[in-house]
Amino acid sequence: MIKRQSDKFSSYLSRELNYDEEKREVLSYGLQIVLGVLLNVFSVLIFSYILNIFKTTVATFISYIIFRRLIGGAHCDTYGKCYLLGILSMLLLGKLGEIIRLSPSEIKILIIFTYILALGSIILWVPAGTEKKMIKNKSTRKKIKIQSMVLITAWLILSIYLNSIGLATYIISSSLGVILAFFLVTPLGYGLTSLKLFKLNFK
Amino acid sequence: MLKNLKAFLLSASAYILTLAAIGTVNTTCAIIIYEPDIPESIKRDL
Numbered sequence: 220m221i222k223r224q225s226d227k228f229s230s231y232l233s234r235e236l237n238y239d240e241e242k243r244e245v246l247s248y249g250l251q252i253v254l255g256v257l258l259n260v261f262s263v264l265i266f267s268y269i270l271n272i273f274k275t276t277v278a279t280f281i282s283y284i285i286f287r288r289l290i291g292g293a294h295c296d297t298y299g300k301c302y303l304l305g306i307l308s309m310l311l312l313g314k315l316g317e318i319i320r321l322s323p324s325e326i327k328i329l330i331i332f333t334y335i336l337a338l339g340s341i342i343l344w345v346p347a348g349t350e351k352k353m354i355k356n357k358s359t360r361k362k363i364k365i366q367s368m369v370l371i372t373a374w375l376i377l378s379i380y381l382n383s384i385g386l387a388t389y390i391i392s393s394s395l396g397v398i399l400a401f402f403l404v405t406p407l408g409y410g411l412t413s414l415k416l417f418k419l420n421f422k
Numbered sequence: 423m424l425k426n427l428k429a430f431l432l433s434a435s436a437y438i439l440t441l442a443a444i445g446t447v448n449t450t451c452a453i454i455i456y457e458p459d460i461p462e463s464i465k466r467d468l
Contacts, residue, residue, distance in 0.1 A: 232435060235432050236432055236433065244462075245464055246436060246439045246440065247461075248443045248461050249438075250442075252458070253442050294457050
């Protein structure tokens with residue numbers, strides 16, 4: 220549906236602006252990205268608000284996006300699956316963040332566990348590409364690894380600070396978002412998203 | 423006047439969409455949701 224609407228609108232724009240087919244394809248691609256992201260973000264915000272898990276879901280979602288943009292990771296093969304899995308995982312983790320209660324020392328363990336898991340993934344798999352986009356250049360890969368390490372260390376420091384001022388719920392939610400982002404760069408994450416768990420045929 | 427406004431809005435839309443398209447093929451911008459097929463004209467070796 221998103222592709223069809225993007226193609227329609229990009230054809231209209233190209234006609235009006237006298238663009239060739241090459242430029243039309245770029246416009247359609249850009250529109251698919253914009254619509255996809257907007258639909259995803261608004262769906263997560265609306266459903267989490269309805270389910271009364273708004274704050275924890277937003278904490279999970281923001282942490283997930285910040286890392287996911289940099290480290291990459293697995294994608295589903297259709298927009299429908301990606302949308303459904305994305306929304307469900309965010310809502311589930313948001314709900315978990317809401318119900319899990321941990322003591323400050325247990326939260327410290329969770330933060331350190333997340334940090335070690337992330338560091339291991341960075342060393343082994345980041346940046347994780349897909350068939351459509353793969354970063355092969357060695358110096359670029361090294362640069363992204365360093366940026367990811369800086370980012371996860373900044374997250375560690377911020378989480379320890381937030382823990383000290385009693386914002387436990389948000390740290391748990393944020394950790395879950397970070398864990399999901401890094402899980403999706405592992406071979407297990409790639410395996411899970413490529414499984415034919417359900418037969419949906421959204422276009 | 424209206425014609426100019428329409429032309430401006432269309433050009434601005436095209437500019438934003440092109441920016442979004444080129445921005446997502448950048449090295450430090452993995453797409454958070456489904457990846458559409460990248461057009462050949464902006465595909466590059468990373």
